Amino acid sequence: MVIARQNISVLLVDDDTDMRRSIVSYLEDMNFTVYQASGGRQGIEIFETHHPDLVFTDLMMPGVDGLEVVREITQKSPETPVVVISGNGSVNYAIEAVRLGAWDYITKPILDFSIIDRITGQVLDRAHALKAERAYQESLKNAVLSQDRQLTKISSLDPLTKLPLKKRIREKFSQYILNNAFTGDLFVMLLELDNFKSVNEKFGHECGDQMVIDLAERMRALVKPDCTIGRIGSDQFVVMVANSGDVLKHVSTVRGLFDEPFVVMGQEVYARFTMGIAFFPQDGEGIDSLLHCADIARTSARNMGINQHCFYSHELWEQVQGRIALESGLRKGLERNEFMIYYQPKMDAHCRRMVGMEALIRWKPSGDDRLVSPAAFIPVLETIGLISEVGAWVLKTACKQFVDWRKRGMAPVRLSVNISAIQFHSGNLTEVVKDVLDSTGMEPEMLCLELTESIVVKDIDETITTLNALAELGIKFSIDDFGIGYSSLSYLKDMPINELKIDRSFVMNLPGDAASVAIVESVLGMSQGMKITVVAEGVETEEQADFLTSRGCNELQGYLFSKPLSAEDFFRWCHGKEYCGGHRKQNITCNWDVGKAIKHDRESQSIIA
Numbered sequence: 001m002v003i004a005r006q007n008i009s010v011l012l013v014d015d016d017t018d019m020r021r022s023i024v025s026y027l028e029d030m031n032f033t034v035y036q037a038s039g040g041r042q043g044i045e046i047f048e049t050h051h052p053d054l055v056f057t058d059l060m061m062p063g064v065d066g067l068e069v070v071r072e073i074t075q076k077s078p079e080t081p082v083v084v085i086s087g088n089g090s091v092n093y094a095i096e097a098v099r100l101g102a103w104d105y106i107t108k109p110i111l112d113f114s115i116i117d118r119i120t121g122q123v124l125d126r127a128h129a130l131k132a133e134r135a136y137q138e139s140l141k142n143a144v145l146s147q148d149r150q151l152t153k154i155s156s157l158d159p160l161t162k163l164p165l166k167k168r169i170r171e172k173f174s175q176y177i178l179n180n181a182f183t184g185d186l187f188v189m190l191l192e193l194d195n196f197k198s199v200n201e202k203f204g205h206e207c208g209d210q211m212v213i214d215l216a217e218r219m220r221a222l223v224k225p226d227c228t229i230g231r232i233g234s235d236q237f238v239v240m241v242a243n244s245g246d247v248l249k250h251v252s253t254v255r256g257l258f259d260e261p262f263v264v265m266g267q268e269v270y271a272r273f274t275m276g277i278a279f280f281p282q283d284g285e286g287i288d289s290l291l292h293c294a295d296i297a298r299t300s301a302r303n304m305g306i307n308q309h310c311f312y313s314h315e316l317w318e319q320v321q322g323r324i325a326l327e328s329g330l331r332k333g334l335e336r337n338e339f340m341i342y343y344q345p346k347m348d349a350h351c352r353r354m355v356g357m358e359a360l361i362r363w364k365p366s367g368d369d370r371l372v373s374p375a376a377f378i379p380v381l382e383t384i385g386l387i388s389e390v391g392a393w394v395l396k397t398a399c400k401q402f403v404d405w406r407k408r409g410m411a412p413v414r415l416s417v418n419i420s421a422i423q424f425h426s427g428n429l430t431e432v433v434k435d436v437l438d439s440t441g442m443e444p445e446m447l448c449l450e451l452t453e454s455i456v457v458k459d460i461d462e463t464i465t466t467l468n469a470l471a472e473l474g475i476k477f478s479i480d481d482f483g484i485g486y487s488s489l490s491y492l493k494d495m496p497i498n499e500l501k502i503d504r505s506f507v508m509n510l511p512g513d514a515a516s517v518a519i520v521e522s523v524l525g526m527s528q529g530m531k532i533t534v535v536a537e538g539v540e541t542e543e544q545a546d547f548l549t550s551r552g553c554n555e556l557q558g559y560l561f562s563k564p565l566s567a568e569d570f571f572r573w574c575h576g577k578e579y580c581g582g583h584r585k586q587n588i589t590c591n592w593d594v595g596k597a598i599k600h601d602r603e604s605q606s607i608i609a
Helices: 017-029 040-050 066-076 091-100 114-149 151-156 166-178 196-203 205-222 247-256 287-302 314-333 374-383 387-407 429-440 460-471 490-494 514-529 542-550 567-574 594-608
Strands: 009-013 033-037 054-057 082-086 104-107 186-193 227-233 236-242 262-264 267-269 273-280 308-311 339-348 354-363 414-418 447-452 476-482 499-502 533-537 555-557
Touching: 009 017, 009 040, 017 033, 017 114, 033 040, 040 054, 040 066, 054 066, 054 114, 066 082, 066 091, 082 091, 082 114, 091 104, 104 114, 151 166, 166 186, 166 227, 166 236, 166 287, 186 205, 186 247, 186 287, 196 205, 205 227, 205 236, 205 247, 205 262, 236 247, 236 287, 247 273, 273 287, 287 308, 287 314, 314 374, 339 387, 339 567, 354 374, 354 387, 354 555, 374 387, 387 414, 387 429, 414 476, 429 447, 429 460, 460 476, 499 514, 514 533, 542 555
Parallel strands: 009 033, 009 054, 054 082, 082 104, 273 308, 354 414, 414 447, 447 476, 476 499, 499 533, 533 555
Antiparallel strands: 186 236, 186 273, 227 236, 262 267, 339 354, 339 555
């Protein structure tokens, strides 16, 4: 903190004339106003008259000594810093001075006067902070007293928008339904601003508050004897309408409030919203239950897109209950060993030899015979913050299985493992991968991490740093579902990407769909020039496989060769044995040393025996 020293006054109390003159001269050179006293009693009197901002005092003085000076000044003005300057080397004196309230202690003789400058700055900063804190506490106390006097008003109105809060909404609800003129029609609309957070982040909270105030002003036009509006959250508003069955008319009116942009720091910003609607009494018999149902409907409206509304229904309630059960089950999935890894082979397009496999997570909840689709539970893992933990488990488990297969005679093919966006941008992915490599003995050059386009284009500088750090370990990288997202190869020139996977949505229509053919040929042409391997996923027919092979696709993956299999079934498939489902691989090579595998199995059995 920069101290305006010309406005600071200092009192120096010291019976040593030469020392006092030297210190006074130094302090005046620092632009302080200096008062001086040759004894303790005179010092206390000068303090009471001039109330200086800082006091320096000697300890050993005739009459009233420095300890008494410290005691009296700190009792009269605790926020005024008192610094002892003494040649008495006794530790007990120093301790006693601090116990009485001294803020610091300087030992004579002073060989370097800059220590006075340093300590002065420290104690004045501390004193300033103390005064500010006390002023704040005082203002807070006054504010609380003022608020207590207006408790009823403040408890029912939002201080920012002056709109009714939930307490007032409850009161109005009771008035509506108990009124003799009540027709039985009442509904609530719960409105949430979807881009309120982004406005705060881009323009600041004051601008976000102004946007809320402006919206509140627009909403006041809705207020009528049978219509109440309120604010029940930072970005949530409620509209309650009684004695009207024309809900669509009111929905249209509310939507119209957002037709015109809001002006934020001179820029026009269109507010986005979602709205949920619930009816009395079928959806809820009290205002709290109605708002809860409206919030469920609002969440569903968010999944429908921008500026959408949704009515509450029993089906929505069942979906919410299902989501709650899903989250609860997933939280216990790891400890119950309910997750498992399935493997799907990746084949060389020309010789139909297995060159790799993709590890795919599956979840089988306890007491359930069915596998839950990853599309159903992966987004939930991301939402509840478990995706990194589960992702690390998948990586380690797959690598451990891969190492075991290598010991059993599997050729040096690639193991591909999917990495989520949250995992990748967590900041510790490199450490996690290193730990897995060390603990499992996985060969780094055999591991390929599959990333989506949205991951690598989010923060390109950060992405390149992370990729390069992993590449130094020998790790390979693949862009999964290529073609459905960013769809540009421009970012690849600076990234160590080894592989692109053409999304199955393009493969499924080959070779008959001209648009799919054009996209696939374009990707293959550019990738060949950049020497990047291309894998087509979702290959289900020989016709698709032949077309992709003829166009230069390097590898194929799909049900034509095998669906994803459990570890046991994958091992059986690799050795030409039937697996669950009754299928058998045909005309392909797995490049597996069967003799070594049999020997390994016999040794393992003998050890177990």
